[in-house]
Amino acid sequence: xxxxxxxxxxxxxxxxxxxxxxxxxxxxxxxxxxxxxxxxxxxxxxxxxxxxxxxxxxxxxxxxxxxxxxxxxxxxxxxxxxxxxxxxxxxxxxxxxxxxxxxxxxxxxxxxx
Amino acid sequence: xxxxxxxxxxxxxxxxxxxxxxxxxxxxxxxxxxxxxxxxxxxxxxxxxxxxxxxxxxxxxxxxxxxxxxxxxxxxxxxxxxxxxxxxxxxxxxxxxxxxxxxxxxxxxxxxxx
Numbered sequence: 416x417x418x419x420x421x422x423x424x425x426x427x428x429x430x431x432x433x434x435x436x437x438x439x440x441x442x443x444x445x446x447x448x449x450x451x452x453x454x455x456x457x458x459x460x461x462x463x464x465x466x467x468x469x470x471x472x473x474x475x476x477x478x479x480x481x482x483x484x485x486x487x488x489x490x491x492x493x494x495x496x497x498x499x500x501x502x503x504x505x506x507x508x509x510x511x512x513x514x515x516x517x518x519x520x521x522x523x524x525x526x527x528x
Numbered sequence: 529x530x531x532x533x534x535x536x537x538x539x540x541x542x543x544x545x546x547x548x549x550x551x552x553x554x555x556x557x558x559x560x561x562x563x564x565x566x567x568x569x570x571x572x573x574x575x576x577x578x579x580x581x582x583x584x585x586x587x588x589x590x591x592x593x594x595x596x597x598x599x600x601x602x603x604x605x606x607x608x609x610x611x612x613x614x615x616x617x618x619x620x621x622x623x624x625x626x627x628x629x630x631x632x633x634x635x636x637x638x639x640x641x642x
Contacts (some may be wrong), residue, residue, distance in 0.1 A: 458618055458633035466628050470637050504570060514559055515586070515620065518570040518632060
């Protein structure tokens with residue numbers, strides 16, 4: 416079956432530091448890959464996505480590249496802000512599946528001023 | 529903007545009570561989902577629905593049921609609440625029939641079962 420493994424947190428950083436959150440996946444076909452973010456007290460919202468190998472998703476200074484050879488979709492941001500404090504979830508959806516998302520456990524990121 | 533609303537942000541119930549969690553989306557999406565979110569476990573799918581009166585079991589359906597009588601509304605029912613159902617419940621919706629499509633989430637209902 417499908418599964419997503421992401422780096423355990425919590426992660427605490429200073430403002431302007433570099434952030435990486437590792438995500439690897441197991442899937443039978445050619446999945447679409449997503450990063451969702453959950454700010455305190457809110458539901459999840461899509462941060463970025465990639466639908467095929469070597470695609471790069473980007474949004475709000477975050478980037479992730481779909482690496483089929485390493486089955487990875489690591490999230491990066493070059494200079495974090497306090498407002499980036501949130502829980503980040505990696506997720507996949509199978510190409511020929513039933514449109515369900517399989518989520519990783521989530522990584523809590525806290526950015527200190 | 530797509531909006532997914534959930535009937536309550538916080539709910540406290542007693543063991544054995546029947547609990548209804550309501551979700552409404554305003555963008556005419558075909559697909560709707562119920563998840564529970566627990567620390568260290570991420571989101572786990574309880575039930576989902578592709579269309580009115582259609583429902584499919586997710587990964588953890590035991591102890592839950594759902595109802596979708598109208599396209600915009602998807603209800604999660606706990607027939608007899610138990611303490612291990614204390615959790616954050618998230619509803620989501622998505623359009624169409626593509627694995628590429630984004631899911632839009634409601635703010636969540638934090639349910640405590642005493």
